[in-house]
Amino acid sequence: MHGLFVEYYRKLIGARYFHQGYAAAVGSLNSSFHTPRDTEGHGSHTLSTAGGNFVEGASVFGFGNGTAKGGSPKARVAAYKVCWPPVGGNECFDADILAAFDIAIHDGVDVLSASLGGLPTPFFNDSLSIGSFHAVKHGIVVVCSAGNSGPADGTVSNISPWQFTVGASTMDRQFPSYLVLGNKKRLEGGSLSPKALPPNKFFPLISAADAKAANASADDALLCKAGTLDHSKVKGKILVCLRGENARVDKGQQAALAGAVGMVLANNELTGNEVIADPHVLPASHINFTDGVAVFTYLNSTKSPIAYITPSTTELGTKPAPFMAAFSSKGPNTITPEILKPDITAPGVSVIAAYTEAQGPTNQDFDKRRVLFNSVSGTSMSCPHVSGIVGLLKTLHPDWSPAAIRSAMMTTARTMDNSMEAILNASYFKATPFSYGAGHVRPNRAMNPGLVYDLNVNDYLNFLCALGYNQTLIKMFSERPYTCPKPISLTNFNYPSITVPKLHGSITVTRTLKNVGPPGTYKARIRKPTGISVSVKPDSLKFNKIGEEKTFSLTLQAERAGAARDYVFGELIWSDAKHFVRSPIVVKAA
The missing domain is CATH 3.50.30.30 (Glucose Oxidase; domain 1)
Known part of the structure; x- marks a missing residue:
């Protein structure tokens, strides 16, 4: 641990580096590697987006000039450096990622912003997934990038149901x-x-x-x-x-x-x-x-x-915005298609945030210019937007679980742009939940969602049971022996989105809502996917107190042979006229 914080701000309260896994691959490292200092720019940019303080006069060469701030501007921040110059196509090694998760958990962080990832892979082979599980077990929200492999389908990574996975879209500022x-x-x-x-x-x-x-x-x-x-x-x-x-x-x-x-x-x-x-x-x-x-x-x-x-x-108030970035990785989830990923989208194009002066703004060797702030694009940039909002929600609702916080943000997200039209993709066709998940984040609405879809550690372990994981594999997550309950359906997993990737005729799925707002009666409203009939029982839920839970079932049925040969999309909204608790419905016939 190095004393890299400014005394009078005490903003950066931790900075550590992890490179034993990297060293095992590349050989012994010289002293220039023994530091958490950012010589690349990515870490400074993402951490300042999540938790940077107010800074007046921030700009890139005078463009976008204004007061910059992170999502949680008064938060304390800590940096955990796990990525190094690429070798054999790899720059962030599993051993280093897991070591950093271990220490971050031990340090008592509230939110982990992980702007990194690889190809989608089974959870037991995925260090980010395993590390995230252990963090969530300790009440830490783990926010991850969806990846920059779009616009092809099935490219989304960080697809674990305990991770909060973020796609990237534009904002209403252009240059x-x-x-x-x-x-x-x-x-x-x-x-x-x-x-x-x-x-x-x-x-x-x-x-x-x-x-x-x-x-x-x-x-x-x-x-x-x-x-x-x-x-x-x-x-x-x-x-x-x-x-x-x-x-x-x-x-x-x-x-x-x-x-x-x-x-x-x-x-x-x-x-x-x-x-x-x-x-x-x-x-x-x-x-x-x-x-x-x-x-x-x-x-x-x-x-x-x-x-x-x-x-x-610099131009503000541009339309249409947001629309999806072409690079933003898309669903369906190739490991567990029953879980919609990404979960949400946030600004990830031409984001201005702090930068290192060890590199030029283009990160190319030829660039001798130096900047305090830089404009960068990627799901690495949208991820810390969500992390910053999570920090604010943790402050407001310290008793909410990581799943409740994610649910609050997902069910209050919007699928319309600033022209009041459906959010588009980069080709200006209508985007789908495979691009934006539940929609574009709306921080203020997430403070007061009304109801949440909650999950706990046992729900996640049961999810692994439903995948057929044996005791040895489950122990990588649970740390102690865990007895799987009787067979459970992946489609009944209490996720804020509802995905049925192989509909045989009809299916009934269940969900449980928890009241986190005032007493009220919520009525269900459906926008049905094309060719699919949807019914909800009961279609009205009355909540009398905070923490009260109510379960409902949703029956999906193909209206005719040949319906939903490809994925179709709809939504379920529970509303008491003040709160609108929205879940995407994603269906494909078997």
Whole structure:
């Protein structure tokens, strides 16, 4: 333990590092590894998002200027460093993750924010899952990233039912930089580049595929990979690069090295409308897929294409927001499809938070700039938003279990954007619970959810029993022998979402609600999934006191043969006219 806290704030009250697992793989480590200091930026950014204090005048090169604060700005924070420079594709080793969980539990933390993860894997092979279980057993809420492997289905990781799994979506702040073409088309992109072109001066525009070096393929050149561009073809021009494979900021660096005065970064079809403002090393504009098509069409329509890139600005109140980030990993849960993951979504695109000065804002070796704050995107950034809110809820409701806190946030989340339309994905199609879980987090509503779906450690052990885990495997979680009860159904596990991945004709599932608000009578309302009939018994629940529990059953039935061949979605809402306790319903026929 190192004394890395400021005396008069006592903000950072713990900082530890764990690298025995890493050392076992890479060999002996020199003294530069024996420190919890952040030399990469990820840890500073995520921890300050979760619990950073109020700081006036925070910005990235002047963009997004304002007062920054974390989700729980008055919280004490501790950092546990478990990730190191990658070796063989691995940077966070199981032994180090578990050691950090052990110490964090011993230190008595209230919330663990875990912005890391790997491929979805069975729970007994998953160090994050095992560590999280032991933390939850001690009343600690563990919040995890869903992963950045979207938009493909079945990519979500951190899928344990005792983890709180967070997807990533946009916020209503953008950093627009416009691309103006010679044909007068004006296309809105995004950038955080502090450099700007001379005002209203047009430059020749060239596709990177047409600027390829003699020994490079057109495909590699279009991606602006290192060594693929011909300096004589690029010099003095604005270069158009396609998104994908190599880092977005590296494309800008390659363009600059080849002599470009600016870069247009065009999305591929997969990334759709997801525009990420990066601190590029040259004037740049990142544009969406549709606008990219327009640029390539323009390039092919004239012998002398020209363009201009406007300086970046900060814009608030943008619409539609939020929409899902293309990179945000999606369900269904490939290990236990009966549990919907992710659980919720939160802001994870162009998030401004504290950063290390050991790296430049692009984290590339070529970047010699240094910033106190940086804009970063990923489910690593959305995870600590939720962790910060959990900290506030723990303060308000110290008696709530980790499951109750998660339930409060899930059942009060929203599925509409700021245009009062359904939340969209990055291609501007309607998103589903496989992208956003229960919806986008609403912190203030979560303070007073009315009812919660609660779970305890035995419920989680019974869940493992239902998966067919034997005593040896269960002991990894329980630490002592545990006798499984009579067979239980995974679909009856008291989760705040309701998922039936293999519906044979009909099924009845049960759930139990606990009152955490004033007395009241709640009535059920259903939005049924397409082709599925849904009934609730009883359809009215009367609660007289706090802590009172009531059980209901939900019967789902296919209305016709061939219904729900693919996943269909609906929702169940319990309401007393003041509280709206909403659960997604996810169904697929067998």
